[in-house]
Amino acid sequence: xxxxxxxxxxxxxxxxxxxxxxxxxxxxxxxxxxxxxxxxxxxxxxxxxxxxxxxxxxxxxxxxxxxxxxxxxxxxxxxxxxxxxxxxxxxxxxxxxxxxxxxxxxxxxxxxxxxxxxxxxxxxxxxxxxxxxxxxxxxxxxxxxxxxxxxxxxxxxxxxxxxxxxxxxxxxxxxxxxxxxxxxxxxxxxxxxxxxxxxxxxxxxxxxxxxxxxxxxxxxxxxxxxxxxxxxxxxxxxxxxxxxxxxxxxxxxxxxxxxxxxxxxxxxxxxx
Numbered sequence: 376x377x378x379x380x381x382x383x384x385x386x387x388x389x390x391x392x393x394x395x396x397x398x399x400x401x402x403x404x405x406x407x408x409x410x411x412x413x414x415x416x417x418x419x420x421x422x423x424x425x426x427x428x429x430x431x432x433x434x435x436x437x438x439x440x441x442x443x444x445x446x447x448x449x450x451x452x453x454x455x456x457x458x459x460x461x462x463x464x465x466x467x468x469x470x471x472x473x474x475x476x477x478x479x480x481x482x483x484x485x486x487x488x489x490x491x492x493x494x495x496x497x498x499x500x501x502x503x504x505x506x507x508x509x510x511x512x513x514x515x516x517x518x519x520x521x522x523x524x525x526x527x528x529x530x531x532x533x534x535x536x537x538x539x540x541x542x543x544x545x546x547x548x549x550x551x552x553x554x555x556x557x558x559x560x561x562x563x564x565x566x567x568x569x570x571x572x573x574x575x576x577x578x579x580x581x582x583x584x585x586x587x588x589x590x591x592x593x594x595x596x597x598x599x600x601x602x603x604x605x606x607x608x609x610x611x612x613x614x615x616x617x618x619x620x621x622x623x624x625x626x627x628x629x630x631x632x633x634x635x636x637x638x639x640x641x642x643x644x645x646x647x
Contacts, residue, residue, distance in 0.1 A: 396482055396505055397554045397578075398452055398473060399609075402440045403626035403638040407613025408588030409602030411572035413560025414525050414535035417590070420456055420642070422467040422486050425537050425560075426499030427523035429465030429488035432458035438642035445633045449475050456484075464489050467501075481506045486521075497525040505553060507546060517544040519553060531564040555579040568592035572602075582606065600626070613638070620645045 400406030401423045412418060413425050420438055421428040436458040444450035456469035465488045473480040486501030501521045508514035519540035527533050537558045546552040560574040572588040588602035596617035603610050613626030626638040 396473075396480055396507075396552075398471065399444065399628060399636065400442070400626070400638060401454055401456075401469075401471065402438065403613050403624035403640045404590075404598075404600060404615055406442070406626040406628050406636075406638040407600035407602060407611050408572055408590060409586045409604045409609065409611050409628075411560065411574040411586040411588035411602055412562065412590075413537065413558055413572070413574045414533040414562035415570075415572070416525075416533060416562060416564070417570060420458060420467075422458065422465075422488070422499065422501065423454075423456070423469055423471075423484060425523040425525065425535055425558075426467075426486040426501035426521055427488045427497040427525045427535065427537075429458060429467045429486055429499050430490050430497040430525075432465040432467065433460055434645050435459045436642065436644055438640060438644075440638065440640040442636055442638040444636050445630065446635065446637070449477065451475065465499075477510050479508050488523075495527045499523045503540070505544065505546065507552075515546045517546050517553065518542075519544040533562045535560045535562075617644070617646070 400410055402420060412421055415421050415428055416431060418431060420436060438456050440454050442452045452473045454469060454471040458467040467486045469484045471482040483504040484501055486499055488497055488499030490497050503519045506516045520542045521537060521539050522541060523537040525533055525535040540553055540555045543555055544553050556576050556578040558574060558576040562570055562572050564570040568591060570590050574586040575583060577583045584606035586604050590598060590600040592598045598615040600613045607630060609628050609630050611626060611628040615622055615624040620643060622642045622644045624640045628636045
């Protein structure tokens with residue numbers, strides 16, 4: 376038990392790493408693109424990244440995802456999410472869980488988004504409930520509000536922006552424990568099967584970070600993705616395979632000091 380406590384302290388003390396409720400990716404595809412797909416027109420589950428992307432959810436979608444940061448079971452991350460259209464809105468619900476019985480973070484998200492101005496502008500809002508529990512030290516909860524938008528500048532060119540936790544939530548009186556950041560992103564899609572992503576984010580407590588990603592659909596049911604994050608110098612790669620209405624995905628992120636993180640996911644993703 377003492378060794379487990381020591382491991383958590385060491386890992387949380389290393390930088391640049393991830394603070395509380397600041398996970399490297401919510402899905403294998405997000406991991407493969409290094410979280411750069413802020414302006415995506417191709418993913419409905421990306422509402423965790425930008426609530427405005429719920430407008431991509433034009434049919435029922437459900438997913439389960441799993442990873443262990445740096446192959447450590449104490450840093451296990453899982454989530455489940457659902458997206459669906461309702462009248463003129465895109466709606467989404469997700470729950471994320473990180474850690475072990477020793478230290479555990481749980482985040483519940485619910486969001487909605489809508490198109491405006493002939494589907495040129497998408498605006499979304501999401502609410503997060505944060506809960507952290509530490510063995511022998513009790514627990515604490517808070518909630519945050521995220522605002523996001525995506526705008527089509529030209530066919531194939533979209534820009535996006537988010538303000539994350541703009542209500543400045545705190546845990547035990549410490550605001551830096553929950554991400555509070557501004558993000559700006561671009562998606563350029565010159566071909567139907569090819570899209571490139573660029574994102575810049577600035578957290579109130581950490582330096583700016585640039586994230587890059589590219590996705591290419593080799594076949595109708597096979598997609599390859601790759602990305603790079605500048606702050607921690609983490610390259611990534613992933614593959615998504617569609618089988619009927621089921622999509623199976625895998626991604627790898629590699630930290631040059633701490634080693635690899637593997638991501639696996641399965642989704643019910645009906646095609647048009």
